[in-house]
Amino acid sequence: MFDSRCIRPQCYCEPQMPQVTTTETGVPIQGPSATLIYDDWYPALRTDVLRGGRLATAMLLGIPLVLGRRKDGRVFAMRDSCPHRGIPLSVGWFDGERVTCRYHGWEFEPCSGQCAVIPSLSSHDHLDATKIYATAYPCEERDGHAWVYVPSAGSGRVAEGAIPRAVPELKKFGPRYRTAFLKADLPCNVDHGIIGLMDPAHGPFVHQAWWWRSRASIREKTKKFEPIPEGFRMSAHAPSGNSAPYKLLGVYGQPVETTIDFVLPNRRTEMIRCGEKWFSSLTTVTPVTASTCRIDVVAAWNVFYHVPFVTPVAKFFGAKFVRQDQVTMMQQAEGLKHNPSLMLIDDADKPAKWYFALKQARLEAASRDSQVSEARPGAPRHPMDGPVELHWRS
Numbered sequence: 001m002f003d004s005r006c007i008r009p010q011c012y013c014e015p016q017m018p019q020v021t022t023t024e025t026g027v028p029i030q031g032p033s034a035t036l037i038y039d040d041w042y043p044a045l046r047t048d049v050l051r052g053g054r055l056a057t058a059m060l061l062g063i064p065l066v067l068g069r070r071k072d073g074r075v076f077a078m079r080d081s082c083p084h085r086g087i088p089l090s091v092g093w094f095d096g097e098r099v100t101c102r103y104h105g106w107e108f109e110p111c112s113g114q115c116a117v118i119p120s121l122s123s124h125d126h127l128d129a130t131k132i133y134a135t136a137y138p139c140e141e142r143d144g145h146a147w148v149y150v151p152s153a154g155s156g157r158v159a160e161g162a163i164p165r166a167v168p169e170l171k172k173f174g175p176r177y178r179t180a181f182l183k184a185d186l187p188c189n190v191d192h193g194i195i196g197l198m199d200p201a202h203g204p205f206v207h208q209a210w211w212w213r214s215r216a217s218i219r220e221k222t223k224k225f226e227p228i229p230e231g232f233r234m235s236a237h238a239p240s241g242n243s244a245p246y247k248l249l250g251v252y253g254q255p256v257e258t259t260i261d262f263v264l265p266n267r268r269t270e271m272i273r274c275g276e277k278w279f280s281s282l283t284t285v286t287p288v289t290a291s292t293c294r295i296d297v298v299a300a301w302n303v304f305y306h307v308p309f310v311t312p313v314a315k316f317f318g319a320k321f322v323r324q325d326q327v328t329m330m331q332q333a334e335g336l337k338h339n340p341s342l343m344l345i346d347d348a349d350k351p352a353k354w355y356f357a358l359k360q361a362r363l364e365a366a367s368r369d370s371q372v373s374e375a376r377p378g379a380p381r382h383p384m385d386g387p388v389e390l391h392w393r394s
């Protein structure tokens with residue numbers, strides 16, 4: 001799919017070839033699917049929907065989930081499928097403590113998935129209901145999201161405390177801040193969602209608007225990047241002076257500095273600091289299925305903390321911005337249906353190449369680890385061997 005003809009000497013990777021989902025007749029039914037990264041945390045849904053004993057459903061990496069919140073406040077995520085006959089547990093009942101299946105009334109403790117009651121058992125039965133488990137996934141609440149740890153298929157129940165990866169969380173730099181959240185479904189696979197997210201060259205074309213960019217504002221950029229574990233960092237720098245929101249931060253009269261990280265499997269964090277003032281965001285592109293994904297943005301800031309209407313205004317412009325990406329990716333999905341061959345070109349696409357190389361290394365390390373007895377994250381090789389400067393026009 002991706003033609004990675006690198007003209008420069010430092011070519012870091014051979015990008016992974018996405019596959020195509022086809023019908024029996026060989027006709028592509030959607031854009032190509034992507035290989036998925038398991039054994040990590042993904043945001044399933046916003047937890048404000050888990051009120052009053054409500055069950056909610058979500059799909060992560062093609063796995064149907066039912067989520068809820070116990071009376072004690074703890075959130076949970078189970079596979080939305082009863083282990084008895086497979087009916088979705090989400091059509092059953094939840095009393096704040098147990099999920100009851102609608103078909104034969106089996107009751108499950110939702111955080112562990114352990115069965116507590118099988119109503120049909122008689123005094124003649126010796127079956128121990130508590131030996132039966134529905135599939136429950138580790139689930140934690142952060143920044144208003146229910147984050148679910150998705151283990152690789154066949155790895156069995158994940159013991160709490162045995163998860164080697166921390167639950168992702170938005171960085172905040174003080175106790176007083178405002179927050180906003182945005183999301184958009186994308187009809188393309190997670191790889192296209194992610195390389196679209198880190199693509200520096202689309203800004204002047206996709207995000208044309210009087211308050212952001214115009215095509216005429218395009219100019220040469222030089223940015224420094226450095227390797228970080230399972231990702232890369234655009235080193236601290238003064239943000240583009242040609243973008244209106246960054247200009248606004250300049251009203252504080254202090255130097256503005258921004259740092260952008262990308263870390264596997266799907267996280268982009270951006271921190272903008274201006275003296276005591278800061279803006280922080282966490283953007284994730286989460287595979288819903290192998291060929292569709294969703295972008296979620298959570299942001300927190302203390303800039304203009306006392307100015308009224310800043311949150312709705314920020315949400316309005318943020319939504320427009322995400323919508324521009326969404327519309328472009330919907331148009332791209334039309335093209336991808338026909339499985340064209342694609343290119344990753346020079347420096348502007350170098351972050352995309354690093355992403356594919358990091359992902360490939362992680363998948364290879366995971367497959368090595370699955371062949372040794374203990375499941376533990378290996379130390380995947382890194383495509384960068386030190387800081388590097390990239391140049392592009394945008």
Ligand code: FES
Nearest residue numbers: 082084085101104
């Ligand atoms: S299908 Fe769920 S209890 Fe039988």
Ligand SMILES: [Fe+2]
Nearest residue numbers: 196202206325
């Ligand atoms: Fe964009």
